[in-house]
Amino acid sequence: MREASPAAPQALPPDRLYRRTDPAALDFATTEEMAQLPGLIHQPRAREAIGFGTCIGQPGFNIFAVGDTAGRVREAIRLMLDEAALSQRGPPDWVYVYNFADPQRPRALSLPAGRAPGFQKAVHDLIAELKAALPAVFESEDYQKQRGAMEQAIQAKGQAAFAALNEKAQAKNIAILRTPAGFTLAPMRDGKIVPPADFNAWPRDEQLAIQQAIESLEKDLEDTLRGMPRLEKETRDAVQALERETARLAMEHPVEQAKADFADLPEILAHLETLTADLLQNVHLFTARQEAAADPVLAMRLDGALEKFEINVLISQSDHGLDAPVVEELNPTLANLVGRIEYMQMQGALVTNFRQIKAGALHRANGGTLLLDVRALLSEPYSWAALKRALTRREIVIEDVTRFIGMTTTVSLEPDPIPLNIKVVLFGDRSLYYMLSAADPDLARHFKVLADFDDSFERTVENEMMLARMIGAMAKQEGLKPLDREAVGRIIEHAARIAEDQTHLTLRVELIRDLVTEISHWAGVAHRTVATKDDVEHAIAKQIARASRIRDLGQSMIVRNIALIDTSGAQVGQVNGLSVMSLGGFAFGKPTRITCSVRPGAGRIVDIEREVELGGPLHSKGVLILSGYLASRYGQDTPISLNASLVFEQSYGGVDGDSASSTELYALLSAISELPLRQDIAVTGSVNQHGIVQAIGGANDKIEGYFDICVARGLTGTQGVMIPASNAQNLMLRADVTEACASGKFSIWPIETIGQGIELLTGHAMGERGVDGIYPEGTVNRAVVDRLERFARVVKEVGGKSEDGGKGDKT
Amino acid sequence: MTETRFRRLVLELGHGAADPATISAAASFARILGLDLFALFVEDEALLRVSDLPFTREISPVTFRWRPLQAGQLEIDLRATADRARRHLAAAARATGIRQSFQVYRGDPGSHVIETCVATDIVVVSPPRRVEGDTAHGYQVLRETARLSAASVLWLPPAAVPRSGPIVAVAADPDDPGLGVARRVADQTRERLVVLMPEAAIGDAVAVRPLRGESLQDLAATLDDVKERLIVMSRAGPLGDMGARVSVQRGVPVLVVE
Incomplete structure (x- = not known):
């Protein structure tokens, strides 16, 4: 798709900024009267993968469950495995006994479960x-x-x-x-x-x-x-x-x-x-x-x-019923994983016997399922390798880490290995899975089943009701106060905000559970027996307040003009970009001034962030796309005799992502055309080589971040944020933002092309070539072409020699 | 009936009775009878003098090697034996909670026992639990000495001492001094008392078994159904001079009261 003739962008109406839950669809007064929804909601893909992984008995079909966070995957998979375990028969008990023929090699004997x-x-x-x-x-x-x-x-x-x-x-x-x-x-x-x-x-x-x-x-x-x-x-x-x-x-x-x-x-x-x-x-x-x-x-x-005549019960199913065990090892050290042999000090010497053999997680989970957080597993020396060895041999051999490193010289035991029949479920965030699968070929051999958990699910009326039932179940299970319909409706809206999508609801159950817990607390503080929408608002506000110190500091710096962000007037080669910072699970938008300077040269765009190694690869890619855009639009007949420098002002940390590439392009076009850009508008969105503005993440946080600055300085009615049009469906904005938009004090413009954006920012149309091939007077394109021609003449006069020989993106 | 009130149990350890089993058995009796245990270890002077003869040698029953009998070495060996006996005695006293004392003398063991023991003592005589048994010269001397001393004698059997069973009194008549002692032991141990008496002396007494003769066979026949732990008799009474043999035959300790 190429940039077409821009139509003037219209600010989004208030009903496009936030999607409310229809209270009529929630057919209950409080969560107490709702049917409970135990277990996990949605996740058909992961559910099927785990169902497959737990049923298939062949070696290697262990499960690697991934999601956006390990904690959420752990909770979800635990629920699924508990359901699966109920239908499986319990494994046998195992004991170690003295080996009368060879005392150094205790014998392992199995008995039917519980005996x-x-x-x-x-x-x-x-x-x-x-x-x-x-x-x-x-x-x-x-x-x-x-x-x-x-x-x-x-x-x-x-x-x-x-x-x-x-x-x-x-x-x-x-x-x-x-x-x-x-x-x-x-x-x-x-x-x-x-x-x-x-x-x-x-x-x-x-x-x-x-x-x-x-x-x-x-x-x-x-x-x-x-x-x-x-x-x-x-x-x-x-x-x-x-x-x-x-x-x-x-x-x-x-x-x-x-x-x-x-x-x-x-x-x-x-x-x-x-x-x-x-x-x-x-x-x-x-x-x-x-x-x-x-x-x-x-x-x-x-x-x-x-x-020596006694019996060491290593594992018995009698202590947890006779269903297949589901064991989670939170601290998977080698000893906690494969078991250990303990020693006693006796008259200055370390001694041991078969009764000092202690079970590890593999023993406890044998015949059932072992859950391991892959990050914890990889953090422990020897554990990952020991787990792979156990899965390869299909038996548990107790390995003593002190022997690996030659620390122990005491005579020890070599207990009989115990046959291993286990389903191992690793869980973690996706990045770890991809890293490990690239680094260790054994992963694919031992973990053939990937259970990939969805982060969100579609927001239909039925699914809203499903989430409502889950909220009710949470409140009941945790002994929390019931919630009324409006409160649940507001939580559902918050679930959409977490998903950053009007059409989807988050599946990050732990966040919802935390919120429901806090709501119950605040309802108690307000002496209410049933939590209301006010308690939800209060809890959300308090969550944000607790985490927002850094955001508030940043905003204060801007309001006090320490960090320079204009919210009125117009400037050449300067635009307000928007970025998102995520700190400790709390994300917020932060305006950043992006400037561009141009001069005659050999056609290079210098990304200063990249020059000083503060720019990440995605950011660099965005800047390279700008070069492509300039070349395709203005360099068809003659080379572009331009050198440009782009910089994120007052940015002292790393910058990555391409969500500012459209912003940078506006600054570049302004610098070349010498047309000033409005400073009361902040911009986000990536752009492709053809000038199409593309979706970005964090739209809500970015809008709210700029809105807060404008509010602090006083809303003028002209201020607003340009977002990619395709991001309009992601908007779940705060009530104060939507109210400001409804009253015409703030605007959100959905932008499809660079032409639309530049027109809004400069007041000048982008301009289309006439039949003579020339852009009309007063358009941005005409101003750009004229300036580039002047640069070309200068370059020609001085012999086409570039001002600088540094690195840059040649157009 | 006059009953002797005993004060000490005297144990001579020099003739080879210093083995733990004998000491332990003596300590148990001291506790039952409520007596102090006095042990004496007499370094036999005659034995020490024998080493002055140039041709005397001793043989070890372990290595079967001969070596000249030397006074110096003999003294060291005797001291070591006495020390070992002292330790065993202390351990047995601790285990039973009795009071004990231990003395080492040098001289003639028989004379020392006779000089030491008085009428309120009981002297313990135990055959060595060793290969030479009751043929050992030292044991024979002590057995004779015990008979001559003023003290009562507790004859221990060569085998282990029973820990339970009735107390048997072999009395000449109802005034026999052994009868009172036997009754007291029975009370102390909460065991049944079985009294044997010559038929003629029984009179109207009930619960007394008639002893039909004064031989070992008569005793065995009378006690056919009894597994006693101790037999008490007086020296003047029936079987009074056969204490050692009764002890060996029945396999139980026999206390012969003066």
């Missing part, structure tokens, strides 16, 4: 019962007698051998004496040990005879003693066998009781068998408890040794 705590209790009760029963059995008269008899029978053999030796010794007048470290032999007379002095007084042959007898008996004593270990081993073996048999009989009933509830689970029964076998080998852990009563260290050691 792990029962297993844990059964084993705990078994151990508790054995703690009481086994010592009692081993202290019983029967056992003691059996054991005593057994020991005595075996010891009797040793004692008999010793008695025989003793008899032999006594016959030779030799005593076998016990020393602290062993045995010795000494001469004896009349049952008493012969003192050395007496012995030395004996005749020599008697002494020698005794010495020989002692030497002979020493050999017998040694032989007798050497036979003892065999007897001792025999005793030990016999006692152990008795212990085991006694323990087996004592344990039979409790073990059978523990098994009873798990007869249908062979793996659990097998573990109980192994556990029982180990218990039989470690009966002393129970029988030594009596001694431990007086020895806390021993007691602690025994308790520690008994821990």
Whole structure:
């Protein structure tokens, strides 16, 4: 489309500046009497994507949900997943148990959903019962007698051998004496040990005879003693066998009781068998408890040794019902994601065991859905890679970050991996999705389903009613005051303002919820039981007031002429542009003076913002389009001998977007034609090479930003804002703006072409070439062409040399 | 009936009775009878002198190696044994809450026991729980000494001591001094009292079992259905000089009251 002959633009009538809700369409008095609307409204595309993603079982079909903000997506997707989870069967429970064959590798066992705590209790009760029963059995008269008899029978053999030796010794007048470290032999007379002095007084042959007898008996004593270990081993073996048999009989009933509830689970029964076998080998852990009563260290050691029989319930579905779990991990560190092994300090060393294995979010969500904020996930070192590894392997391996970086040298555990069957839902804003998909090819492999949430939906009567029901549901769920019909109508209008579209309503539910909450508060302050439209207005005003410090500062600077913005008169090469600043979720319009200077040159337009690297790529693109416009309109026959400079005055931050490109073009045409532009009009809109004015964003904020300045200086009745005609449908202006327009004190002009705009700004028509190919006198085009011809002559006179050799956009 | 009021339980630890089980059993009885536990460790002078003979050697029952018996080493070993006994005693006293004392002497163990013990004492005699059993020279000496001392004697069995069961009194007649002691122990332990008495001495007394003879077999027959934890008798009464054998046969402690 090319710029056609401009028709004089007419200011928009007040009913085009704001679309009211028809109260008649809201068939309720207050929200209390409305049918509730649970769950999520609209979002058919995202709903279908999530429905597809949750139903398809193949690996890789995880979901990446995106929207304009992560918070809103999170809330919406949570609602959808909760609905989906209700129809799915719960996953199994998982426990870690001691690995009796390899203690460093705890075993993972699964049980049907909800049965792990029962297993844990059964084993705990078994151990508790054995703690009481086994010592009692081993202290019983029967056992003691059996054991005593057994020991005595075996010891009797040793004692008999010793008695025989003793008899032999006594016959030779030799005593076998016990020393602290062993045995010795000494001469004896009349049952008493012969003192050395007496012995030395004996005749020599008697002494020698005794010495020989002692030497002979020493050999017998040694032989007798050497036979003892065999007897001792025999005793030990016999006692152990008795212990085991006694323990087996004592344990039979409790073990059978523990098994009873798990007869249908062979793996659990097998573990109980192994556990029982180990218990039989470690009966002393129970029988030594009596001694431990007086020895806390021993007691602690025994308790520690008994821990291996217990069960570590890693995950049980019993704590959240038997539906498929929907888990959200807000802090997805590696440990919180894949689980961790904790350590205890014991006598200066870090120790651990299988009971210190803690579940991560993947465990908790296994068999269901895990929700992760992608920004949080990417902020945590190792987490994204660990998640991908888990999805690739389809199992959860507990990874210790300290091992990755070599910080831990303590002996640790290698628990059995747990099979992973999970649906991962990442959510975040769209930019993160696009960035990640460009940077990491694995994203497409693991997250094949994109759920793209709409930001708004069409504003029909039915949808207004749907939003009204949602507002009612919010009020009810949050325990807020009900709202009357007018209040709801005003919120619906505000939803259109948030969507910046008369024909659409926002789906940013969290903003609506916040507003409804605040409305309820202010209604309470005003002692109202039902919130009214006044409370809505008050809440919106207070929201703006809380966030508007920077806006107010900026406006004050303009009103005090520190930031220079004219709101009356006319200037050559100077126009009021409009920009939008968004700070902390609050957006507001800000007028900016844009100026242009021209001189003879080689056909370059210098964008000063770009020269100093304050201009973004979209802004630069806008300026390049101006070059295209000039060249196509005025440079068809001869090159344009012009150098121009464009600048956003008093702008010290970055500038981006092309919404000021039409404004810049007006400043450029004014500077070339030397026709002054009205300063009581502010301008927004982008332009294409053919002079068509195109839509921009933030029209409402921009209009209100300029309106506020004009109000502060006093409305003259000539002031107003030129917006692209296609933006008229976006207008949901403040009441004070629409009222000013209705009373003729302010105007909003919808502009379709540069011709329309320049005529409004200069009072001169753009002008069309006559049959002679010449623009009529008094038109903008004629003034531009004349000036360019003068520049061409100057350039020709000085040899066509450009004034500056800097960068610029050559026309 | 005159009942002896006991003051101390005396435990000689030098002859090899310093093992924890014996000390623990003695401490339990001291608590039941409400007595202080006095332990004495006598370094046998005769043994120390034997080391002066140039040919004496000792053999270790663990390594089966012989080494010359040297007085210096022997003294060190005796001190270590005494220290170990002292620690076991302190631990047992802590566990049972009794008062205890411990003394180390040097001389003849038998003489020391006889000199130390008086009529208000009970001397504990326990066969070494070791390979040589009751053939050990030191045990034989102590057994003889205990019989000669003025004190009553508590014979411990070689195996573990039962922790529950009736108290059995073997009395000559209703005035037997052992009967009062047995009754007091039964009250203290809240156990049943079973009284055995020669048939002729029973008279009109009820709840007394007749003891048909004075042999170990007669006792076993009378107590066929009883699993007692302690037998009390007087030295002058039936079986009074067979305390050690009764203890071994029944596997329970036997208190022989003077």
